[in-house]
Amino acid sequence: MLQRADRGKPLTGRIAEVFFSIQGEGATAGTPAVFVRLQGCSVGCVWCDTKYSWDPGGGREVALEDLVEEAAAFPCRRCVITGGEPLESPLFSPLVHALRARGFTLEVETSGTLPPPAVPVDQWNVSAKLAGSGVPEAKRINPEAIRRFLRLGAWWKFVVVDAADVAEVLRLAERFAIPREKILLMPEGVRREETLERSPWVAEECQRYGFRFSPRLHILLWGARRGV
Ligand code: SF4
Numbered sequence: 001m002l003q004r005a006d007r008g009k010p011l012t013g014r015i016a017e018v019f020f021s022i023q024g025e026g027a028t029a030g031t032p033a034v035f036v037r038l039q040g041c042s043v044g045c046v047w048c049d050t051k052y053s054w055d056p057g058g059g060r061e062v063a064l065e066d067l068v069e070e071a072a073a074f075p076c077r078r079c080v081i082t083g084g085e086p087l088e089s090p091l092f093s094p095l096v097h098a099l100r101a102r103g104f105t106l107e108v109e110t111s112g113t114l115p116p117p118a119v120p121v122d123q124w125n126v127s128a129k130l131a132g133s134g135v136p137e138a139k140r141i142n143p144e145a146i147r148r149f150l151r152l153g154a155w156w157k158f159v160v161v162d163a164a165d166v167a168e169v170l171r172l173a174e175r176f177a178i179p180r181e182k183i184l185l186m187p188e189g190v191r192r193e194e195t196l197e198r199s200p201w202v203a204e205e206c207q208r209y210g211f212r213f214s215p216r217l218h219i220l221l222w223g224a225r226r227g228v
Contacts, residue, residue, distance in 0.1 A: 010063035013091030014039040016053040016084065018067070019227040020074040024218030026125045026184060027155045028107065033078040034071045038089040043111050046134035047159070049190045049224070053084035064091065068098045077102075082109040093119050115145040116152060124154035130168045132161055132188075146176050157184045157214055161198070166205050186214035190224045 016037040023031045040056030041048075052058065062070075071079055079099050086092050087110055096119040099106060105122050112126035126149050129140035156178055158169045166185070173183060185206055187198035195216050206213045222228040 010065055011091075011094055012061050012063050013067075013089060013095075014056065014059045014061050015067065015091075016050070016059040017227055018070050020076060021228050022217060023080060023107070024216055024221075025186060025214050026107075026109075026157050027212070027214075028123065029215055029217055031078060032076050033080045033107070034074045034076050034104075035080045035082060036067065036071055036095065038081065038083045038086045038091055038095075040088050041084040041111075042088060043085055043113055043129065043133075043135055043139065045129055047132075047188060047190075050084065052226075056088070064094055064098055067091075067095065068102055071099065071104070072102050077104050078107070079104045080107045080109060085111050085113065087114040087116070093117050096121060111140070112145055112149055112154075113140060113142050115142070115148045121152075124149055124152050125157055126154045127157045127159065128172065130158060130160070130165050132165055133159075141172075143176070146178075150176065150178065153182075155182055155184060157186055159188045160185050160202060160205070161188045166209070169211075170209065180210040181212065184212045184214040186216060189216065190219065192220055192223055195219050 016039050018036050020034050023029055023033050037053055039053055039059035041054045086108060096106060100120050107123040107125060108121050109125045112128045129135050133140060160166055173180060185202050187195050187202045189195035189198060203213045218228050
């Protein structure tokens, strides 16, 4: 939660973690980046692998200035702001501006359930949720938000398990005119073995429909661990 209680007091908010790794997923997979995981998410996907980030009162409180210093201490000027659902965090927009002012190129990982604020983000990675997430459609599909992300040239990353998921991706692509070359399919799985097991099928579906395959490099390299 963001607090600017009294004049002169620092801007503060809650984060789950800050770490330096490589982008594990999506269009820039393999690129070194500092990750800032903002605390808080109300979406509630059944297979979420960062449930520790759900409680907006969890994690640790940081001053914005200190958070930017923590990120800038790493030898990298690419930052992935993630969550939780980062757009639910009141720290999000001030953080984007502060990191930009320090020369960071910015990617944002979002569920696409909230419309993007007008902030200078270089790459929006929208991981829209399918029925298999267990989240009611009214919560996971926000047509206005989707249209606004489309206008920003977002990438669309879908976690898929089976043919029903791919069929749903195709319906969403048609309904919202999402360019297929901006869609990535990613195998569901928090363990290396299950990710690898599903990957050939996902790759074949990508070939079939003109989507792009997204690996989960952090899981392949380090398994189900935090901070990688
Ligand atoms: S939107 Fe992301 S952080 Fe929130 S429950 Fe779903 S996968 Fe987890």
